[in-house]
Amino acid sequence: MKLDKKFWNDRYLAETIGWDVGYPTPPLTKYIDSLKNKNIKILVPGAGHGHEVIYLHQNGFKNVWVCDWSEEALEHLHQQIPDFPKDRLICDDFFTLDLQFDLILEQTFFCALNPNLREDYVEKVFNLLNTDGKLAGILFSIQFNNPNPPYGGTFDEYNELFKDKFIIEKMETAYNSIPQRAGNEYFITLRKTRL
Numbered sequence: 089m090k091l092d093k094k095f096w097n098d099r100y101l102a103e104t105i106g107w108d109v110g111y112p113t114p115p116l117t118k119y120i121d122s123l124k125n126k127n128i129k130i131l132v133p134g135a136g137h138g139h140e141v142i143y144l145h146q147n148g149f150k151n152v153w154v155c156d157w158s159e160e161a162l163e164h165l166h167q168q169i170p171d172f173p174k175d176r177l178i179c180d181d182f183f184t185l186d187l188q189f190d191l192i193l194e195q196t197f198f199c200a201l202n203p204n205l206r207e208d209y210v211e212k213v214f215n216l217l218n219t220d221g222k223l224a225g226i227l228f229s230i231q232f233n234n235p236n237p238p239y240g241g242t243f244d245e246y247n248e249l250f251k252d253k254f255i256i257e258k259m260e261t262a263y264n265s266i267p268q269r270a271g272n273e274y275f276i277t278l279r280k281t282r283l
Contacts, residue, residue, distance in 0.1 A: 111139050113139075113140075113195065114265070115225075115262045115275045116140050116143075116193065116195055116225060116226070119277075120143060120144060120193075126147075126149050126150070127151055128149075129153070129218075130190065130191045132144075132195070133154075133155045133192065134155070134197030134200055135154045135156050135161070135195075136161045136165075136196070137168075138164075138165035138168070140193060140195055141154055141169075145169050152172075153176045153189070155185060157179065159179050162177045165177065183205075185212075188217070188221075189216055189218065189221060190221050191217075191222050191223075192213055192217065192224075193224060193225050194223060194226060194276070196226075199227065199228050199239050200237040200238060203239050203241075207249065210249055210253055210254075219280065219282060220282075221279070221280045222277055224278070226262060226265075226273045226274065226275060226276070227259075227273065227274045227276055228240035228241060228272060228274075229241075229261060229273055230272045246259060247259065256278055257277040257278065258275060258276060259275075259276045
């Protein structure tokens with residue numbers, strides 16, 4: 089199965105988006121609430137309907153960027169927040185981005201990528217982040233036997249994947265996951281190393 093632009097757009101058109109709970113999840117809102125500087129440049133990759141993006145926008149973060157392959161998802165997001173700058177809704181492949189950010193918020197994007205792209209993801213996130221930039225969000229803490237996304241993982245796998253390019257500030261079981269994901273998510277904050 090090719091997890092390409094058509095695949096993701098078709099999922100949104102058919103509304104087969106089981107990962108979308110319809111609101112921003114508590115681990116992300118709690119983290120967003122802790123951010124003091126509302127001028128930081130933030131990327132939300134694979135944002136889909138962008139519940140976290142809406143939350144950021146409503147809470148005064150004005151330098152937020154979105155990247156998703158699905159035109160349908162981005163159009164839905166734009167309808168929810170019509171004053172969001174359209175040039176910051178990027179309908180393209182995450183791996184082609186050529187911008188710099190202070191923070192990348194991770195919510196269901198990593199687990200939607202084919203696992204053979206995980207090293208590429210780490211490299212891309214590292215390159216997209218400014219000095220001392222952070223990757224923060226949620227990763228599944230369980231393995232799935234799915235032929236399709238989502239794909240899970242383990243602490244040891246993630247640690248090995250990120251340790252050379254990031255300082256792992258936090259990677260622990262999220263205490264405030266939604267009930268259906270309780271005990272199955274790690275909350276992470278990873279800071280870019282100065283290589």
